[in-house]
Amino acid sequence: MNTPRTESDVQTTLLAKADQTVDVDAMLRRVQRRVRGGRRRRWVGGAVAVALLTVGATLPVLLLRGGVSETPAGFTRWTIPSGTAGDCTVTALTMPAGSTVPVLHLDPPDQRYGRAFPSMDPTGRFVAVIVDAMGLSSDDKSTWPFLVRWDNGRPERLPDLPEGLIWQVGGRVTVNEHGVVAGTAEHVNTYGEQEFSALVLDGDHWVQLSVPDGYETAGVGGITPDGRLLGTASTQPEEPAVASSTDAGYVVMTSPAELLSNPVIWSADSAHTPQVLTTPTWARATAIAPDGTVVGEAKETRPTSMVDPLGGYVWAPDGTGRYLPTLPGSDTRVQAMRGDWVLGYAYDSQKVTVLRWNLRTGEAQVMDVVRPFYGINARGDVVTMVNDNDAVLVRDGQVHRLVPQDPSVAGPHVAPSVLSDDGTTVVGIDTTTADKPFVVWHC
Amino acid sequence: VTFDDWARAKLPMLVGFAVLLTGDRGTAEDVVQEVLFRLYGRWSQVVALEQPEAYVRRMVINEYLSWRRRWARITTHPELGETVQSDHADTHADREAIWVELARLPRRQRVVLVLRYYEGLTDVEIAGLLGCPHGTVRSLASRALQTLRVDARIRELMGDR
Numbered sequence: 001m002n003t004p005r006t007e008s009d010v011q012t013t014l015l016a017k018a019d020q021t022v023d024v025d026a027m028l029r030r031v032q033r034r035v036r037g038g039r040r041r042r043w044v045g046g047a048v049a050v051a052l053l054t055v056g057a058t059l060p061v062l063l064l065r066g067g068v069s070e071t072p073a074g075f076t077r078w079t080i081p082s083g084t085a086g087d088c089t090v091t092a093l094t095m096p097a098g099s100t101v102p103v104l105h106l107d108p109p110d111q112r113y114g115r116a117f118p119s120m121d122p123t124g125r126f127v128a129v130i131v132d133a134m135g136l137s138s139d140d141k142s143t144w145p146f147l148v149r150w151d152n153g154r155p156e157r158l159p160d161l162p163e164g165l166i167w168q169v170g171g172r173v174t175v176n177e178h179g180v181v182a183g184t185a186e187h188v189n190t191y192g193e194q195e196f197s198a199l200v201l202d203g204d205h206w207v208q209l210s211v212p213d214g215y216e217t218a219g220v221g222g223i224t225p226d227g228r229l230l231g232t233a234s235t236q237p238e239e240p241a242v243a244s245s246t247d248a249g250y251v252v253m254t255s256p257a258e259l260l261s262n263p264v265i266w267s268a269d270s271a272h273t274p275q276v277l278t279t280p281t282w283a284r285a286t287a288i289a290p291d292g293t294v295v296g297e298a299k300e301t302r303p304t305s306m307v308d309p310l311g312g313y314v315w316a317p318d319g320t321g322r323y324l325p326t327l328p329g330s331d332t333r334v335q336a337m338r339g340d341w342v343l344g345y346a347y348d349s350q351k352v353t354v355l356r357w358n359l360r361t362g363e364a365q366v367m368d369v370v371r372p373f374y375g376i377n378a379r380g381d382v383v384t385m386v387n388d389n390d391a392v393l394v395r396d397g398q399v400h401r402l403v404p405q406d407p408s409v410a411g412p413h414v415a416p417s418v419l420s421d422d423g424t425t426v427v428g429i430d431t432t433t434a435d436k437p438f439v440v441w442h443c
Numbered sequence: 444v445t446f447d448d449w450a451r452a453k454l455p456m457l458v459g460f461a462v463l464l465t466g467d468r469g470t471a472e473d474v475v476q477e478v479l480f481r482l483y484g485r486w487s488q489v490v491a492l493e494q495p496e497a498y499v500r501r502m503v504i505n506e507y508l509s510w511r512r513r514w515a516r517i518t519t520h521p522e523l524g525e526t527v528q529s530d531h532a533d534t535h536a537d538r539e540a541i542w543v544e545l546a547r548l549p550r551r552q553r554v555v556l557v558l559r560y561y562e563g564l565t566d567v568e569i570a571g572l573l574g575c576p577h578g579t580v581r582s583l584a585s586r587a588l589q590t591l592r593v594d595a596r597i598r599e600l601m602g603d604r
Contacts, residue, residue, distance in 0.1 A: 005541070005591060005592055005593045006593060007560065007588070007593060009538070009541060009593070010541060010545075010556060010560050010588075010591060010593060011560040011561070012538065013538045013541040013542055013545070014463055014545075014556070014557060014560050014561040015561065016538060017459075017462060017463060017542060018459035018460065018462065018463050018561060019459060020455055020458045020459040020462055020468070020471075021455070022454050022455045022458045024450075024451050024454045024455070027454060027458075027472065027475070027476060027479075028447065028450055028451070028454075028479075030476055031450075031476055031479045031480055031483065
C-alpha cells in the first residue's frame with residue numbers, strides 16, 4: 001500500500017532538483033557573445049530554425065548616452081522643441097463589469113509593463129487592447145487573455161476566441177474608425193508546432209482569415225477604414241510585424257530562416273480574399289494606409305543572410321515598391337505609419353537611431369529622442385518620452401506633458417502608445433493608479 | 444559589484460531556480476541566459492536596487508512564463524516510466540515521480556508551488572509577486588497538490604498560509 005504524499009515530499013523534490021552544477025564560464029561567454037553581437041540563433045528539435053534577432057536591452061542605454069552625434073547625409077534632424085504648452089489631462093478607461101483588472105508593471109529599470117499595448121483608431125473614438133489579466137496563462141481558460149474595446153470610453157469585453165486559439169502573448173490588436181477589430185492568435189498545428197492565426201471581429205464572432213496558398217501561418221497588423229486587413233504570411237511560426245508590448249525601449253523579434261514571409265492584404269468583403277505582395281523576396285508588413293499603401297521591412301535575400309541588411313520598405317497601392325533611405329550598414333525597422341509619415345529606426349551593434357520618413361515629400365529625418373516610439377499621426381505630431389519617466393506630446397512645435405493619474409508616484413509609470421490624427425487624444429498605460437492602468441490623455 | 448562578479452556568484456542559484464520552473468536544464472539555461480543578456484544592459488541600475496537578486500528572480504519568472512507560453516507546446520515533457528511508481532517506500536522513485544508530475548502541471552500552478560515550497564514565500568507574497576488575488580494563489584496551489592496526490596489532511600499540518 002502506498003504512503004500518502006505530503007507537502008514535504010514536494011519540497012524535498014524541489015530542493016534536490018534545484019541543486020545544479022553550472023559551467024559558469026561557458027554561460028557567461030555565451031552572454032558576452034550576445035552582448036557583443038546582438039544576435040543568436042536557436043534551433044528547436046533540429047527542424048525549426050528560429051533566429052532571435054535582438055536589438056535588445058542595450059538600446060535605451062545607448063540612446064541615452066547622447067543620441068545621434070551628427071546628422072547623416074540625406075537626413076534632416078528633428079529635436080524636441082523648447083516651447084511648452086498646457087498639460088494633457090488624463091482619464092482612466094474603466095474595465096468592463098466583472099472583468100479582472102490587469103496588474104501592469106512599468107518597473108525600473110526593466111520597464112516591462114504587463115502585457116498590454118493599447119491601440120486606437122485615427123479618430124480617437126475606439127481603443128482596443130488585449131488584456132492578459134495575470135500577465136501569464138495556464139490551461140485554465142478563465143485566466144486566458146481577453147480583448148476589450150472602448151467606444152468613446154464605454155468598455156466592452158469582446159467575444160472569446162474559437163476553441164483552440166489564444167490571443168498572442170503581448171500581442172497588439174488593430175482597430176479602425178468603425179470599431180472593427182483584428183488581431184493575432186496562437187494555436188498549435190497537427191504537428192505540435194505553434195502557429196499564428198489572423199482574426200477579425202464580425203458582429204458577435206471572430207472570423208479566421210485564410211492563409212494564402214503556399215504559406216502556413218499568418219498574423220494581422222493593420223486595417224483600413226473600409227476594412228481591408230494587412231498582415232504577414234509565412235511558412236513557419238513567426239511573430240507578426242507589430243512589435244511586442246514588452247518593447248518599452250527595445251524590440252525582440254523572431255525571424256525564421258530559409259522561409260517564406262510576405263505581406264498579405266485581405267479584402268474587405270466577407271470572403272476576405274488574400275492578396276500577397278510577393279516582392280521583395282522576404283518581407284513583412286507593419287501598417288497600411290487608407291489608399292492601400294503598405295510599409296514594412298524587406299530583404300532581397302533570405303532573412304538570416306548577412307549579405308544585405310533588413311530595410312524599411314514601402315509598397316504603393318499598385319504593388320510596386322521601394323526601400324526607404326536609411327543609415328549605411330544598419331538594419332531598419334518600421335514601426336508605424338499615419339498619413340504621409342512613417343516611423344522607425346535604424347540599428348547596428350553599436351547604436352540605434354530613430355528615423356522618420358515623409359512618403360509625400362521624400363524627407364527623411366533623424367529624431368533626437370531617447371528611444372523608439374510608436375505614436376505618430378498624419379500631422380506629424382509625436383508622443384515620446386523625454387526621459388525614463390516623463391512622456392510628452394509634441395504638437396505644432398509645442399510640448400504638452402502627459403501627466404499621470406497620480407503625479408506624486410515617483411518612477412517610470414507612463415507609456416503612451418498611440419495618438420489620434422487631430423493630435424488631441426493619446427492612449428497609453430499609466431500605472432500610478434493600480435486598478436486603472438489604461439488611460440486616455442486629452443490635449 | 445561588477446556584473447561579472449555578481450553573475451558568477453549567482454548563476455548556479457539562478458539556473459537551479461529556472462530548472463524548477465522549466466523542468467528542463469537546457470530550457471532553464473536559455474531562460475537564464477536571456478535574463479542575463481537583458482540584465483547586462485541595465486546592470487548599473489539593477490545593482491543599485493535594494494534586492495537585486497529578488498529582482499532578477501522576478502525577471503526569470505517573467506521570462507519563464509513568456510518562454511513557456513511560446514515554446515511549451517513544442518517542448519516534450521518527461522514521461523512517467525513503467526518503473527517509476529508512486530511508492531513512497533522508495534523515496535528516490537517517488538521524488539522522480541513527483542518531478543515528472545510537476546512538469547505536467549499548468550505553468551501558473553507550477554510557479555506557485557516553486558515559490559511556496561522552494562522560495563518559502565507565503566501565499567500573500569506570491570499573490571503580490573504574480574499580481575493576482577490571494578485566493579487565486581490558494582486555489583492554484585490546491586489544484587496542483589491535488590494533481591500531485593498530496594494528502595489534504597497531512598497538508599493541513601503545514602499550517603495555514
